[in-house]
Amino acid sequence: MGPWSGAVHDYLRHLETAGFSGAPAFLGTEGEREVLAYLDGDVPADPQWQPGRGHRLPAYARTETALVAAGELTRRLHEAARGFRPADTRFRFDPRAPRAGEIISHGDLGPWNTVYRDGVPVAFIDWDAAGPVEPLVELAAAAWEFVPLAPPEQLREAGFAAIPDIVERLRLFVDAYGLSDWRTVLPALQRCRLLAAERIKYAPVSPAGAADGLEHHARELRWLHSFLARLDRR
Numbered sequence: 001m002g003p004w005s006g007a008v009h010d011y012l013r014h015l016e017t018a019g020f021s022g023a024p025a026f027l028g029t030e031g032e033r034e035v036l037a038y039l040d041g042d043v044p045a046d047p048q049w050q051p052g053r054g055h056r057l058p059a060y061a062r063t064e065t066a067l068v069a070a071g072e073l074t075r076r077l078h079e080a081a082r083g084f085r086p087a088d089t090r091f092r093f094d095p096r097a098p099r100a101g102e103i104i105s106h107g108d109l110g111p112w113n114t115v116y117r118d119g120v121p122v123a124f125i126d127w128d129a130a131g132p133v134e135p136l137v138e139l140a141a142a143a144w145e146f147v148p149l150a151p152p153e154q155l156r157e158a159g160f161a162a163i164p165d166i167v168e169r170l171r172l173f174v175d176a177y178g179l180s181d182w183r184t185v186l187p188a189l190q191r192c193r194l195l196a197a198e199r200i201k202y203a204p205v206s207p208a209g210a211a212d213g214l215e216h217h218a219r220e221l222r223w224l225h226s227f228l229a230r231l232d233r234r
Helices: 005-017 063-080 134-148 151-159 166-177 182-202 207-233
Strands: 026-030 033-036 104-105 114-115 120-124 131-133
Touching: 005 033, 005 063, 005 114, 063 104, 063 114, 063 120, 063 134, 063 166, 104 134, 131 134, 131 166, 134 182, 166 182, 182 207
Parallel strands: none
Antiparallel strands: 026 033, 104 131, 114 120
16 A cells, blocks of 8 residues: 555545446455455456557457447446545545546556456456546546557557557547547547656656656657647548
């Protein structure tokens, strides 16, 4: 546990009370360890991933069915989070209460923090990064990882033999979330990468590691600039 753990535990209790089944229940503590309910399923974490490399995904996590289910699960999380007013705001990366239009949410959504069952996302794990966020910004951050939004070489590294139509996959993901116009997420794609870069100052990394992280996000933003230009032409 860390200084942020109490705030996270309160949040997990709220999600359970709200009927959200996509998070582990907080069961208590044993010394310096937290005890959480076990969620059965598969978590597609790539042990060889590093910044700038495509996160290797098994076939079940690359399907459109899984993509749509991830968007729906994200929507359910945000719906359950609305109305939560934390008494403890010592969140890890942004220790404050949510502002108007913000909610407390997961903070690091991606396949590596998702439990898949029968090829479909059913829950999120690893809630240490929970904190205040605009729902649209977290949706954009999740789109980066679940679509995933990346250049062709990284998509191949992720396991796509044929390069997918990422514009169509982005639309599927955001439509599943329930936005009336999927294009409203586009400005948030930049904002969520800038917020990710800010978090590096809290990371337990060396100066070289921090530089690698910043360079990674800089590459993402340059790629995003070209992607949005192609999207405008399309």
